[in-house]
Amino acid sequence: MTDPTPRHINTHGLAHARELQGHLSWLDSFSGAALAVLATASGIYTYLGVSSLLDDTGALSFFAAAAYSIAVSVGIFVFWSYLMRLLPAMRTAAAKLKLMGAMALGSLAIIAMSSWLNAAALAGAAAVEQHLARTVQDYQAALEQAHDTAVSAQALERDVTRVRQSFEDLSEQEAAGDLSGLAGRGAVFRVLRQKAEELTALETQIQAQAPLIEAAFDEGNAILSRMRALIVEPGAVEARSVAFSEDAVRLAGLVSTLRQLSVAPLVDRAAEDLSASVVLPELDANGVAGQEAQQSTIASVLQVLALRAESLEEASEQVLARPVPPEVTYTPISSADAVILYAENFVPSWAGAIAIDLLPAVLVLILMVTQGAIRAGRGDVPPEDTLTLAELRAALAAMRDIEGFDPTGAHPVRQDPGENVRPLPAAQPRSHE
Numbered sequence: 001m002t003d004p005t006p007r008h009i010n011t012h013g014l015a016h017a018r019e020l021q022g023h024l025s026w027l028d029s030f031s032g033a034a035l036a037v038l039a040t041a042s043g044i045y046t047y048l049g050v051s052s053l054l055d056d057t058g059a060l061s062f063f064a065a066a067a068y069s070i071a072v073s074v075g076i077f078v079f080w081s082y083l084m085r086l087l088p089a090m091r092t093a094a095a096k097l098k099l100m101g102a103m104a105l106g107s108l109a110i111i112a113m114s115s116w117l118n119a120a121a122l123a124g125a126a127a128v129e130q131h132l133a134r135t136v137q138d139y140q141a142a143l144e145q146a147h148d149t150a151v152s153a154q155a156l157e158r159d160v161t162r163v164r165q166s167f168e169d170l171s172e173q174e175a176a177g178d179l180s181g182l183a184g185r186g187a188v189f190r191v192l193r194q195k196a197e198e199l200t201a202l203e204t205q206i207q208a209q210a211p212l213i214e215a216a217f218d219e220g221n222a223i224l225s226r227m228r229a230l231i232v233e234p235g236a237v238e239a240r241s242v243a244f245s246e247d248a249v250r251l252a253g254l255v256s257t258l259r260q261l262s263v264a265p266l267v268d269r270a271a272e273d274l275s276a277s278v279v280l281p282e283l284d285a286n287g288v289a290g291q292e293a294q295q296s297t298i299a300s301v302l303q304v305l306a307l308r309a310e311s312l313e314e315a316s317e318q319v320l321a322r323p324v325p326p327e328v329t330y331t332p333i334s335s336a337d338a339v340i341l342y343a344e345n346f347v348p349s350w351a352g353a354i355a356i357d358l359l360p361a362v363l364v365l366i367l368m369v370t371q372g373a374i375r376a377g378r379g380d381v382p383p384e385d386t387l388t389l390a391e392l393r394a395a396l397a398a399m400r401d402i403e404g405f406d407p408t409g410a411h412p413v414r415q416d417p418g419e420n421v422r423p424l425p426a427a428q429p430r431s432h433e
Contacts, residue, residue, distance in 0.1 A: 124335025
């Protein structure tokens with residue numbers, strides 16, 4: 001009995017679905033090989049990244065790195081093979097979302113176990129060189145800051161000279177009798193000369209520091225030049241890092257030396273002692289009036305000493321208030337750690353390392369869209385209405401073979417008139433042994 005309800009078949013949609021199915025069949029012939037190549041390439045770069053992390057270069061380290069890279073390659077191949085087969089075949093939105101969540105979780109796992117090592121293999125040496133260059137910049141800034149502070153402290157020599165000259169001038173005036181009214185080298189003269197001599201000794205110390213500061217600064221610049229040359233020098237970056245580390249230790253010592261060569265603390269202590277430690281001589285004037293004049297003059301001198309000491313202390317404190325040069329310490333770093341630390345400078349390398357692992361995700365999405373288009377083109381048409389002519393002929397031939405098959409071989413094959421049916425061979429009896 002025929003179905004009276006006519007079937008409305010979208011012949012255009014069926015044709016489109018058959019066309020897409022044919023494309024998928026052709027693409028599926030080499031998709032597995034392409035996925036294997038991507039997984040193998042990721043495994044190779046993972047091996048290089050793992051090798052850079054292992055200190056030992058013996059056979060055990062080789063097998064450890066090889067085992068890890070093989071596990072990564074197999075894991076990537078199996079993971080994406082599952083998704084390329086299962087995710088496009090899902091028909092409900094809930095099932096697709098669950099598998100897409102699994103794909104996102106697996107992608108994060110792949111990045112954690114493979115992509116950062118791939119990035120280390122691609123840009124590890126450049127990242128370590130970037131670390132060396134940053135360290136050189138930090139050392140240069142610390143050296144220049146320590147030198148500027150030391151030079152600024154040397155400028156205090158002018159303040160010390162001015163104060164010392166003022167005391168010498170006052171002592172000359174006292175010798176001529178212009179201060180206390182008593183000419184000669186009495187008690188007031190000795191107080192003034194005492195402070196002038198202290199400032200002269202401080203002035204000598206400051207002058208002695210100048211050549212030491214310049215020598216340390218010149219040596220530091222020479223070490224910086226060697227360190228810059230090591231950064232751009234050809235060869236393995238590990239060997240260059242060893243020489244770089246030795247120069248970094250010497251340069252750190254020079255920066256510390258420059259900080260110690262600053263005379264600002266010395267001037268600050270001398271300014272405090274200038275008025276606090278005064279050895280008052282015995283008044284040697286004849287008569288009470290002369291001694292009173294000396295006493296009054298010495299009191300005035302002490303006031304002048306306090307003012308001069310205050311101005312000198314302010315000048316030294318301005319130098320001491322300058323920022324202290326930072327403590328720079330070079331820390332050797334592996335290529336993998338350097339790639340993570342300076343990731344913003346190696347975005348292309350990171351993009352390539354991640355893309356080689358996650359590129360199959362694009363293929364999965366393409367398959368999802370294509371399978372959805374195939375199902376939309378077929379619609380709700382029963383399978384028998386979507387058979388092609390070749391499939392229909394094959395089905396008819398199979399039916400004839402089934403209808404004409406006699407498992408005993410006792411009856412001949414029935415043939416309808418006008419049919420050209422190929423007879424089936426008689427079944428051979430089975431031997432029971």
